[in-house]
Amino acid sequence: MEELSSGSSDYAASTWIAWFLSTKGNEYFCEIDEDYILDRFNLTGLNTEVQHYTYALDLITDALDENVNELHREQIETQARILYGLIHARFIVTTHGLAKMLEKFKRADFGRCPRVLCYQQPLLPVGLSEFPFQSPVRLYCPRCEDLYRPKSSRHGALDGAFFGSSFPHMLLMVYPHMIPTKVTVLPPPISIAQKQYGGVSADILHQRAAALERRGECLASAGEETDQSGNVNDRSLDVSAPVDFVYERVVPRIFGYPVHETSQLMAWQDRQQKKQTATITNFRQQKLHSGDA
Numbered sequence: 001m002e003e004l005s006s007g008s009s010d011y012a013a014s015t016w017i018a019w020f021l022s023t024k025g026n027e028y029f030c031e032i033d034e035d036y037i038l039d040r041f042n043l044t045g046l047n048t049e050v051q052h053y054t055y056a057l058d059l060i061t062d063a064l065d066e067n068v069n070e071l072h073r074e075q076i077e078t079q080a081r082i083l084y085g086l087i088h089a090r091f092i093v094t095t096h097g098l099a100k101m102l103e104k105f106k107r108a109d110f111g112r113c114p115r116v117l118c119y120q121q122p123l124l125p126v127g128l129s130e131f132p133f134q135s136p137v138r139l140y141c142p143r144c145e146d147l148y149r150p151k152s153s154r155h156g157a158l159d160g161a162f163f164g165s166s167f168p169h170m171l172l173m174v175y176p177h178m179i180p181t182k183v184t185v186l187p188p189p190i191s192i193a194q195k196q197y198g199g200v201s202a203d204i205l206h207q208r209a210a211a212l213e214r215r216g217e218c219l220a221s222a223g224e225e226t227d228q229s230g231n232v233n234d235r236s237l238d239v240s241a242p243v244d245f246v247y248e249r250v251v252p253r254i255f256g257y258p259v260h261e262t263s264q265l266m267a268w269q270d271r272q273q274k275k276q277t278a279t280i281t282n283f284r285q286q287k288l289h290s291g292d293a
Helices: 002-013 016-022 034-038 053-060 070-091 095-106 167-174 192-196 202-220 222-236 260-292
Strands: 124-126 138-140 184-186 244-246
Touching (some): 124 167
């Protein structure tokens, strides 16, 4: 029994897909299910995109003839990499593919956002074109919704078509709890009366400490952020406990003074945000009072 299990593991490690995934620079790829590759319907149209299509598919599925000459095998190897990448782009938008990529996203296998105010938000690979040889892979940040280049030159050389332009948005649509919150919710500020008479209550200090602790835990990992963001959103719906919504962003300044046009736009945005917050709060209070009546 031990010989059988060890032989099976050796065989699994010697497959072309296992070798391909273990190669440096291919960490962004997940393992495609064998049943998906063997279903020719999933490969429709790829024969026109890849040279030596039949040989490349045989190499991926470990069915290539051993008698192929070395020069021809190198050409097939190159095309097999392209074929696997194109199949990969289709597979990762399926149920099984999204589940596998979700685990890599939680582990931050694709890197973290370099933007300071994104607090190490894990990234997702995305292509700017569905066609190969058009543009390399880019990394999408769900928090700031911007694109970044991979840090590693190996990853930066990957074709964006191997991931497609729909993948990150499809993953966040299927798993909406993984969408990071873009707002910091803090308890109301301490009143002057509390500062002058009696000091700060222990309850308020506890609320502030709990809010900051939740925020730190949310930023630690995408997986933990799922539950914590839900707690923050639940608190924001509680009309009995007013809160402040703080949208963190950088204000452009020159020698300490805000840039005129930009500061005007940001001031207008802040006024609109406060108006909308007040409208929503009044609506919730009216609904609460009407329900009590």
